[in-house]
Amino acid sequence: QVQLVESGGGLVQAGGSLRLSCAPSGRTFSNNAMGWFRQAPGKEREFVASISWNGVTTDYADSVKGRFTISREKAKSTVYLQMNSLKPEDTAVYYCAVGSRFFAQRIGQDSVGTWGQGTQVTVSS
Numbered sequence: 728q729v730q731l732v733e734s735g736g737g738l739v740q741a742g743g744s745l746r747l748s749c750a751p752s753g754r755t756f757s758n759n760a761m762g763w764f765r766q767a768p769g770k771e772r773e774f775v776a777s778i779s780w781n782g783v784t785t786d787y788a789d790s791v792k793g794r795f796t797i798s799r800e801k802a803k804s805t806v807y808l809q810m811n812s813l814k815p816e817d818t819a820v821y822y823c824a825v826g827s828r829f830f831a832q833r834i835g836q837d838s839v840g841t842w843g844q845g846t847q848v849t850v851s852s
Contacts, residue, residue, distance in 0.1 A: 736846030749823030
């Protein structure tokens with residue numbers, strides 16, 4: 728069974744940084760777009776960032792542009808989310824995701840094929 732294993736979450740003060748990692752077990756996703764979503768308490772899950780299958784195209788939610796950077800290590804199908812200048816409103820469970828189609832440039836919630844289990848990020852003020 729394919730799993731996405733996330734790591735790097737935790738507690739950080741406002742203005743700090745965290746780096747999330749997501750690696751698959753059971754297979755690779757070198758031809759799939761990958762991304763990150765998040766869900767804050769009492770809110771719906773929302774898109775954060777995605778990266779194309781070849782790592783060339785990246786997309787970000789307006790709320791994180793200029794602060795977060797998504798990247799991937801294609802050979803290992805590992806995706807990273809570098810989060811800088813964190814704010815309390817970034818507090819959420821962050822989910823890694825893999826797109827369901829090959830050679831896509833980006834993913835949205837309607838095109839996710841595999842979800843990670845989530846990792847908690849808490850930003851204190």
